[in-house]
Amino acid sequence: MKTKQISVLEYAEKISPDYFRKNRKYPDTPLTRHAIMYRIRNNMPLPEVVKYNRVGKVHVLTVNSNF
Numbered sequence: 001m002k003t004k005q006i007s008v009l010e011y012a013e014k015i016s017p018d019y020f021r022k023n024r025k026y027p028d029t030p031l032t033r034h035a036i037m038y039r040i041r042n043n044m045p046l047p048e049v050v051k052y053n054r055v056g057k058v059h060v061l062t063v064n065s066n067f
Contacts, residue, residue, distance in 0.1 A: 003050055003051075003065060004065050004067070005053075006060075007059070008040075008061060009033050011061050011063070012033050015048065017029070017030060020035070040052060046061070048067055049061050049063055050063060
């Protein structure tokens with residue numbers, strides 16, 4: 001399985017909001033970086049993420065290469 005590493009911002013831009021939202025007022029708005037950081041801080045699972053690393057102050061997410 002090939003993987004690649006991406007930033008939290010890139011993940012927030014590419015991931016589908018359907019993984020996170022159900023019955024919300026605005027279901028088509030994109031996810032924010034803060035929503036991802038909230039999930040990381042509270043040990044909640046992130047869809048499509050294989051592994052999470054923190055290098056210094058930078059958060060790195062490992063995903064499949066076809067993400």
